[in-house]
Amino acid sequence: MRTQVAIIGGGPAxxxxxxxxxxxxxxxxxxxxRSRDYVEARIRAGVLEMGTVGLLEQVGVDGRMAREGLIHDGFALALDGEIHRIDLRDLTGGSTVMVYGQTEVTKDLIEAAIARATPLVFEAEGVALHGLDTDAPFVTYTKDGVNQRLDCDFVAGCDGYHGVSRTSIPADVLKTYEKVYPFGWLGILADVPPCDHELIYSNHERGFALASMRSNLRSRYYIQAPVDEDLAAWPDERIWxxxxxxLGPAAAAGMTRGPSLEKSIAxxxxxxxxxxxxxxxxxxxxxxxxVPPTGAKGLNLAASDVHYLAEALTGFYANGAADGLTGYSxxxxxxxxxxERFSWWFTGLTHRFPDTDDFSRRMQRAEIDYIVGSHAAQVTVAENYVGLPY
Structure with a gap:
């Protein structure tokens, strides 16, 4: 089999x-x-930048999102229960974000692929990349016990952190940068109305918390916890x-408790x-x-990547121009x-680290106080939150 572009990975990217x-x-x-059922069941983030929304509209995969997605004009930043709203629309001249689960985006894109007969092979095992430094790359894999070969012009590695694509780049070429945080997010998903109509990011003496949602009837909450925490020690009632x-008394007053549909530590x-x-x-x-999930940049960065890559590949096939491909990285x-900078900064602002002493805590409080009292600081936060332009 032959195609122009072999895409490794059937996630949203x-x-x-x-x-x-x-x-x-x-x-x-x-x-x-993985199987289609597995891919469609993965629980992921749910805040889309307008750039991501625009790409889904561009490819005509926005119908259900337009009906079910929730447009958010702002979000709240809380300090020890005192809530301060960041007005995204006002601060950015009209930009907003869309709350629509990554799981739903994935389902919509799979449905589009099937409807348009764009080839999508699930359960492709043992994928290996060959000839990447030649003008005739190809991919081998096994499907239903049968060895397969896919010849192509280019390979797009969209197979995630643990995929084969990145590891196919020679070690003397690839350089990596990493920061591992000394905590995780303990998340709970429940079919209950959210406690607020917008997200609340909370910096509390006991650690970070986030009130989020997937719809008007399904809520997603997180608390900062040790990454090796035993979930059995956290029954639903303790999490609530x-x-x-x-989150503080105002958010607690609006909170509806219910049984968890899913519980995990990321x-x-x-x-x-x-x-x-x-x-x-x-x-x-x-x-x-x-990126750490603080600020919801993971899926949105993937969307900007594929925007740049699609432009480069389209330009190559339209007129033979290779500058887009050479400049893609x-x-x-x-x-x-x-x-990365925004997610790192936002995480540092809202979480308690093992070395967070009284001085560090006061610095967090001072920075949040500065943001609350400075229009210029709020503009900076809002511009990054809604997504920088492509």
Whole structure:
């Protein structure tokens, strides 16, 4: 089998790239290691920048999002229960964010791929990349016990942090940067109305907490906890009690408790791999970078990556221009590092670290007080939160 672009990974990055290429008349095949049921069941973030929303509109995969997504004009920053609102729309001249779960985005993109017959291969096992430093790369894999070969012009590595794509770049070429945070997020998903109509990021003496949602009837909450914490030690009632304490009395008054649908602890890390391309291989999304979830940049960075990559590939096939491909890594990384900085900063502002002493705590309080009292500081926060321009 032959295609123009082999896309490794059937998450939102790979699926969105395929639809962008399809609209531009470029052929591709998506290879995904997991089953469709597994991919569609993964619980992930749910805040979309307007740039991401625009890309979904561009490929015509926005119908359900337009009906069910929640437009948020702002978010709240809380300090020991005292809530301060950041008005995104006012501070940025009209920009907002959309709350629509990554799980739903993935489902919509899979449905689009099936409807448009853009090839999508689930349970592709043993994927290996070959000839990446030649003009004739190819991919081998096994499907239903049968060895397969996919010839292509280019390979897009959208297979996440643990995928094969990044590790296919020679070690003497690739440089990585990483910060592992000494805590995780203990998350609970419940079919209850959210405690507020917007997100609340809380810095509390006992640690960080976040009140979020997936819809008007489904809530997602997080608390900072040790990454090796035993979930059995956190029955639902204990989590609800801790959330009420850390989010403060106003949020607690609006909180509806209910049984958890899903409960997990996610580690936090900042990670960047450079370059994001080598030979005929181009990395996008979590294959190239990870951000802590504070500020919800993960999916949105993947979207900007595939926007740049789709533009570069479309330009190559339209007129033979290779400058977009050669410049892809530098262009994508310029935005990646800015988003990494914001996520790192926001995490530092809202969480308690093992070495957070009284002085450090006072510095956090002083910075939040400064943001609350400074229009210029709020503009900076808002511009980064809604997403820097592509």
């Amino acid at each position: 790979g699926l969105l790239l395929q639809q962008l290429l399809h609209v531009a008349g470029v052929t591709s095949v998506v290879l995904e290691q 009690d801790e959330l009420a304490l850390r 580690p936090l890390r900042s990670f960047v791999a450079e370059p994001m391309s080598w030979g005929r291989l181009f990395l996008a999304g979590d294959a190239a970078h990870i 530098a262009k994508a990384l310029a935005r990646v590092w800015k988003a």
